Amino acid sequence: MPCHYIKLADGTVAHIRTSKPRARRCRWCDRPGTQLCDYELVTNMDMASRITCDAPMCKAHTTTIRNLEYCPKHAGAKARARLFRSKQGELF
Ligand SMILES: [Zn+2]
Numbered sequence: 470m471p472c473h474y475i476k477l478a479d480g481t482v483a484h485i486r487t488s489k490p491r492a493r494r495c496r497w498c499d500r501p502g503t504q505l506c507d508y509e510l511v512t513n514m515d516m517a518s519r520i521t522c523d524a525p526m527c528k529a530h531t532t533t534i535r536n537l538e539y540c541p542k543h544a545g546a547k548a549r550a551r552l553f554r555s556k557q558g559e560l561f
């Protein structure tokens with residue numbers, strides 16, 4: 470697994486899980502990507518194996534829908550899906 474530790478200038482040891490040595494940045498701007506998109510790309514019955522978008526994004530680019538956070542791309546998809554369902558008479 471690509472897993473290693475880096476020592477920062479102030480002596481802190483940071484555990485890096487991916488091969489990228491830098492902190493994640495928002496995919497849509499230059500701010501730090503503190504949030505990850507929760508949109509399910511593949512929906513499995515088994516919750517452990519579900520695959521989410523995981524796009525890194527800042528607070529400004531995060532849309533929270535029903536306690537899940539979505540990137541700008543998938544927030545639109547979710548909103549459309551909700552509109553479609555509400556047209557069918559299913560209320561939340
Ligand atoms: Zn952003």
Ligand SMILES: [Zn+2]
Nearest residue numbers: 506522540543
């Ligand atoms: Zn997404």
